[in-house]
Amino acid sequence: MSGIVNAISAFASWLLSIVGKAFLALWDLLTDLCVGVADLFFTALAALVVSIPAPDFLTSHGLQSAFSQMSGDVLYFLGVFNVGPGIAMLGSAFAFRMLRKVVTLFQW
Structure with a gap:
């Protein structure tokens, strides 16, 4: 059984x-x-x-056209003060901040 x-x-x-x-x-x-x-x-x-489509004000103007209209003295001081790398550093810091927020699902 x-x-x-x-x-x-x-x-x-x-x-x-x-x-x-x-x-x-x-x-x-x-x-x-x-x-x-x-x-x-x-x-x-x-x-x-x-x-x-991108708006017209974004496509018609850019940093290259803004820097090409500046005089030589202003461009010299922009180079001495490293404004170009500074703008790149600010952009990468902002991108890192947004990536950090996305990865942590907007909790941090």
Whole structure:
């Protein structure tokens, strides 16, 4: 009698493990599906942002045109005071700050 109970118990545990594995496989499928949908959404959002044209005031003026209109004395002092590398350093600091905020999900 105990042999039959042991066989039924072994079969039940095997069946439970199969159901558990099927549930895990279904869960993995659903998470992959969610990741795929999010990827499609963000790809479409990126395409939408890229399709927005730049405003005219951004395309007609730039730092190169502003620096080319300055006199030689002003350009000399801009070079002595390292304004170009300073602007690059400010830009990289701002980019690092924004990246840090994105990586920590705007919590820091």
